[in-house]
Amino acid sequence: MFDPSPFDVMPYLETERLVLRKMEMRDAPDMYEYSRDPQVAKHVLWEAHTSVSDTKAYIRYMLRKYRAGEPSSWCIVEKSTDKVVGTIGYMWYQKDNSSAEVGYSLARRCWNRGYMTEALRAVLDYTFRELGFNRVEAQHETDNGASGAVMRKCGMQKEGTLRSRLYNKGKYVDVDLYAILRKDYLSKTRV
Numbered sequence: 001m002f003d004p005s006p007f008d009v010m011p012y013l014e015t016e017r018l019v020l021r022k023m024e025m026r027d028a029p030d031m032y033e034y035s036r037d038p039q040v041a042k043h044v045l046w047e048a049h050t051s052v053s054d055t056k057a058y059i060r061y062m063l064r065k066y067r068a069g070e071p072s073s074w075c076i077v078e079k080s081t082d083k084v085v086g087t088i089g090y091m092w093y094q095k096d097n098s099s100a101e102v103g104y105s106l107a108r109r110c111w112n113r114g115y116m117t118e119a120l121r122a123v124l125d126y127t128f129r130e131l132g133f134n135r136v137e138a139q140h141e142t143d144n145g146a147s148g149a150v151m152r153k154c155g156m157q158k159e160g161t162l163r164s165r166l167y168n169k170g171k172y173v174d175v176d177l178y179a180i181l182r183k184d185y186l187s188k189t190r191v
């Protein structure tokens, strides 16, 4: 018998302005709308999509992960427009260390309205309270200040700068590593 995976269920999560749910193929047009933006893709490890086929291929990849119970992402739906405006999810999971890394991206028209802070809080809450993980990491390129601000607003602490950690879009980039522990999260938030 195989152990159940913590990612067998990617539950529907709701915040004040957003819904986080599994992606579906019908989300491709909404997701292509922002995934084609080079500004959105600038600090992530994927290239801006050049056609909706790229977006469909990404969704197919995510559907395979859902089926396999592998670390995967939610899409972020803006309640006021009922449009998919981003994604957030797990990049990897280490069972032995009870730790995972989260990553996210959001349509440019939605930036600086607190959306990703709202989404990341919901994901941390789920990860620590429901999945019971011990540690959640996130990392951002050092010149992506908005992403670091999101991590800090969610109570994550910077643990250091990893020099030339990634080769992204033609150059080596420095990355700031952030993390939060379950005990710190639970002590700072209402049970």
Ligand SMILES: CC(C)(COP(=O)(O)OP(=O)(O)OC[C@H]1O[C@@H](n2cnc3c(N)ncnc32)[C@H](O)[C@@H]1OP(=O)(O)O)[C@@H](O)C(=O)NCCC(=O)NCCS
Binding pocket: 039, 040, 041, 043, 044, 104, 105, 106, 107, 110, 111, 112, 113, 114, 115, 116, 117, 118, 139, 140, 141, 144, 145, 146, 147, 149, 150
């Ligand atoms: C990073 C990203 C997810 C932030 O999402 P968001 O919903 O705009 O984030 P929030 O509104 O919750 O918070 C953004 C914070 O960054 C601050 N900020 C914006 N631009 C900034 C900059 N250049 N440097 C420092 N802080 C900045 C904002 O003022 C805000 O902080 P405040 O609430 O204290 O004023 C979004 O910009 C994005 O999707 N970027 C493209 C993809 C990406 O880079 N993903 C992350 C990869 S690590």
